[in-house]
Amino acid sequence: MRFIDAEHDSPVISGLTREVEEDMCTLRWIWPRSIDAVYIRKTSAEQTEPAAGDTANLKLYTRAEYKANNGYHSRIEGIGRYCYTVYACQEGSGGPQLVLQQDRGNSIEISSGRAKIYYTISDKSGFWRKFKTIQIQVTSEVPIAKDVLCYVKKQGGYPVNKEDGLLYPFVASFAAGRNVLPAIEVGKQDHIRLFFTDGRKYGQIYELISV
Known part of the structure; x- marks a missing residue:
């Protein structure tokens, strides 16, 4: 054959x-x-x-x-x-x-339905430090390619969409289950949220949930 x-x-x-x-x-x-x-x-x-x-x-x-x-x-x-x-x-x-x-x-x-993707973003900062440490954790029902998600950083408030701040891609794919990403440092007034890189495309497949 x-x-x-x-x-x-x-x-x-x-x-x-x-x-x-x-x-x-x-x-x-x-x-x-x-x-x-x-x-x-x-x-x-x-x-x-x-x-x-x-x-x-x-x-x-x-x-x-x-x-x-x-x-x-x-x-x-x-x-x-x-x-x-x-x-x-x-x-x-x-x-x-x-x-x-x-x-x-x-x-x-x-x-066949939408797979749920849960994410949490925690931060730690000291009183005298100019920066804070951000820890992103992603928990998914299925494996996710690295180009499905991105994170956006905005100063002074939380971004409302992927265009509302500086967009950063992920460098590795996500396995099914819990994924703890390497910690990153940002300014004390910076805030981060995760978004789909293509909401119209990936929103039909996955459900992105902040917890």
């Missing part, structure tokens, strides 16, 4: 749709006339296209099964965004060939 790039005459998947009901997702698509089977892969939405030769986590699904079940059914487990990719399968001289579609028309995303 191997992947091949789609050409103008390759069988490709089109019309891919999803229907989510409780913990079950149903996929339906238009089958090319020349194929009788597909391979389906479920990954996290952040994962890139598999490298050539990577055939892990692929499930064979036939046209007959699709017809009998009125689509492809998959149970949704956990929290976050997932991507389903349906690869048309054609027989070649070396065995099954799975068609990679550059238009991504054979991929679709689903979201």
Whole structure:
């Protein structure tokens, strides 16, 4: 089994749709006339296209099964965004060939609720010191990439959004569970809050909660 790039005459998947009901997702698509089977892969939405030769986590699904079940059914487990990719399968001289579609028309995303991210910010300062020490702690239900969150520093008050002060990125990703970040020093009148780097995008996946 191997992947091949789609050409103008390759069988490709089109019309891919999803229907989510409780913990079950149903996929339906238009089958090319020349194929009788597909391979389906479920990954996290952040994962890139598999490298050539990577055939892990692929499930064979036939046209007959699709017809009998009125689509492809998959149970949704956990929290976050997932991507389903349906690869048309054609027989070649070396065995099954799975068609990679550059238009991504054979991929679709689903979201299974929002994962909660809790954070606390504590500070310590001395009477004679010009600075105070800030300790950030992030506790998440799921792993988080480092570019999901940022922190913003503002003098004289708490920032109300990521544009309301100086924005700083995080340099490492967050593991599921409790993450205690290295302490940082800021001015005595500085205040810090955490924000999503892209609220519209990540606000659909995570819930950011200050505790």
